[in-house]
Amino acid sequence: MTGTTTQSRLSRNRTRSAWLFLAPMLVTLAIVAAWPLGRTIWFSFTDASLDMMNEARWVGIRNYLEYVSWGDGQGAYYGVLADARWWRSVWNTVMFSVVSVSFETLFGLVIALVLNQSFKGRGIVRAAVLIPWAIPTIVSAKMWAWMMHDQFGILNDMFETVGLISKPIAWTASPDTAMIAVLIVDIWKTTPFMALLILAGLQMVPRDMYEATKLDGIPAFRVFRKVTLPLIMPAVLVAVVFRTLDALRVFDLVYVLTPNTDATRTMSVYARENLFDYDQFAYGSAASTLLFLVIALITIGFIMATRMDLEGENS
Amino acid sequence: MKPNFWKRTGFYALVAFIVLQAIFPFYYAVLTSLESGQALFEVNYLPKKLDLSNYAGMLSQGVFGKQILNSVFVATVVVIISLFLAVTASFALARIRFRGRGLLLLTVLSVSMFPQIAVLSGLFEVIRFFNLFNSLWSLIFSYMIFTLPFTVWVLTTFMRSLPIEIEEAAIMDGASSFTIIRKVFLPLMWPAMVTTGLLAFIHAWNEFLFALTFLSTDGQRTVPVAIAMISGSSEFEVPWGNIMAASVIVTLPLVGLVLIFQRKIVSGLTAGAVKG
Numbered sequence: 001m002t003g004t005t006t007q008s009r010l011s012r013n014r015t016r017s018a019w020l021f022l023a024p025m026l027v028t029l030a031i032v033a034a035w036p037l038g039r040t041i042w043f044s045f046t047d048a049s050l051d052m053m054n055e056a057r058w059v060g061i062r063n064y065l066e067y068v069s070w071g072d073g074q075g076a077y078y079g080v081l082a083d084a085r086w087w088r089s090v091w092n093t094v095m096f097s098v099v100s101v102s103f104e105t106l107f108g109l110v111i112a113l114v115l116n117q118s119f120k121g122r123g124i125v126r127a128a129v130l131i132p133w134a135i136p137t138i139v140s141a142k143m144w145a146w147m148m149h150d151q152f153g154i155l156n157d158m159f160e161t162v163g164l165i166s167k168p169i170a171w172t173a174s175p176d177t178a179m180i181a182v183l184i185v186d187i188w189k190t191t192p193f194m195a196l197l198i199l200a201g202l203q204m205v206p207r208d209m210y211e212a213t214k215l216d217g218i219p220a221f222r223v224f225r226k227v228t229l230p231l232i233m234p235a236v237l238v239a240v241v242f243r244t245l246d247a248l249r250v251f252d253l254v255y256v257l258t259p260n261t262d263a264t265r266t267m268s269v270y271a272r273e274n275l276f277d278y279d280q281f282a283y284g285s286a287a288s289t290l291l292f293l294v295i296a297l298i299t300i301g302f303i304m305a306t307r308m309d310l311e312g313e314n315s
Numbered sequence: 316m317k318p319n320f321w322k323r324t325g326f327y328a329l330v331a332f333i334v335l336q337a338i339f340p341f342y343y344a345v346l347t348s349l350e351s352g353q354a355l356f357e358v359n360y361l362p363k364k365l366d367l368s369n370y371a372g373m374l375s376q377g378v379f380g381k382q383i384l385n386s387v388f389v390a391t392v393v394v395i396i397s398l399f400l401a402v403t404a405s406f407a408l409a410r411i412r413f414r415g416r417g418l419l420l421l422t423v424l425s426v427s428m429f430p431q432i433a434v435l436s437g438l439f440e441v442i443r444f445f446n447l448f449n450s451l452w453s454l455i456f457s458y459m460i461f462t463l464p465f466t467v468w469v470l471t472t473f474m475r476s477l478p479i480e481i482e483e484a485a486i487m488d489g490a491s492s493f494t495i496i497r498k499v500f501l502p503l504m505w506p507a508m509v510t511t512g513l514l515a516f517i518h519a520w521n522e523f524l525f526a527l528t529f530l531s532t533d534g535q536r537t538v539p540v541a542i543a544m545i546s547g548s549s550e551f552e553v554p555w556g557n558i559m560a561a562s563v564i565v566t567l568p569l570v571g572l573v574l575i576f577q578r579k580i581v582s583g584l585t586a587g588a589v590k591g
Contacts, residue, residue: 010486011412017492018407022419025404025463032460033426036437043436053440111333119330127577128334131341134573136521138539139562143344146555154343157358188336193584200585249430252523256543268432268524275436276528285436292433299428303421 043285050281063286080286088262089270096266097247100186105240107187108194115195116202133192141256144185148172175263182254182264194239201235241302248295267291341566348559355556369560378533379541379561386537389451390519393458394512401466406496409474420471427464431524434460442529453529454537458522462515469583473507474500510583513576517569538565
């Protein structure tokens, strides 16, 4: 009898201390994440500006979409959802995410397969592969901007030597190639992350699996397709989702490598320009809110689809 | 014998290409940083001379030194605060059963998916409210949004993997939860804490959007923004030598960390993600 009461008092004590331990973190997250998010959404329904945030008044969905009649039976739509530049930046973001994540997965898979072999100097190769990941995005952007310089860039020099191009390309300045430039730098920088996640999945494939196929004389490519790929698929999928969510909010690289061009402006860049450069605080907040909605939907879909083990019951 | 030889050559060629593409841009940045004057505008693949004038130029401007210190200060304090908050929180999440635990972890995890831009306008208001605009504390404060969820997540996964027996004796002795954390868990958690601390440090050191928005004067800026803002008097006078020297200065410590703590960083990056 006494045993059970002390037990329950003990567990009640522990539950109380749990909340005590969680409180500082939860309060911090509430102030830096939940509250600001709520305020951003609120601002998107007001006429707030940078200098007059406190006097912001509710204006409904005007920042998103509004039909203004000119009185003679004609009119026009205004708001983020009616802005061609917004839709262009949505397109840019989606295009950027799909292309960069696809290439990163492909290259990441190749690098992971290489690193999963045992060979001399593997440790050094793995360290070298990590370097692009460790370099700050801004530094990568500047390094590549210099390499892609139209007159003195080493990239044009290489391509001309090999005969790939006949005259220098203004990689970052020309609207035709600006997006390609952004993609090259992003793929270069983020492939290591992909490779490591896939490598971790590869290393969980039991070795005996390969021994067995080797004995049976099954060709390597078939082993990869029929044995390895299905086994690492979960790891690859998680990596793809993480990277996609990351790619959808891309900001620094685009902002620094190709500033101010319709060809590469992404949703984050569009929002930030309106918030702080054009003094359209409420309008920019509306764009931020839309981006948040997109990412939230994908995240929720992902969590539901994988039914993550959050309670820790299976561990 | 023959097909094997070609296979091995092909494999090592692939390895060589992987290494080359990974390190070449940084190598080229170092090379450019050591050139000045006319040499800068000739494409060289190998270093011709060692000219340190770009480094001298950057470091003699007092403001760049100050900006490096700003970055060191912000990243260090961010690591200390987020580790402190995360250790206690993840103890509760990993070792104590209570209602709503899964939902709570889900909430914390979903914060790490927040696009920074979505909180930017709200956070700007909060920072003005606390009078932190143009103060380094605005960054320390706002960086919690990405360091905390990540540290909590990784440390929780780590603590869950420890067997229940290790704290049983302490519970029997009637030790308080705080004592259990300090005496039982902390000694075991150093590896995980070094890993998460490193990743949080790198993340804070590299952050750009908040630093661009919440700081307004040169002397307060952190290095990523400082580098992004180095410019010449015209589009044709961009001081590439200086930019590359500054880039190398802020990147070398990170490359060093990666080479030394390679294993820890890899395990930290893949923790959580693969387990899910």
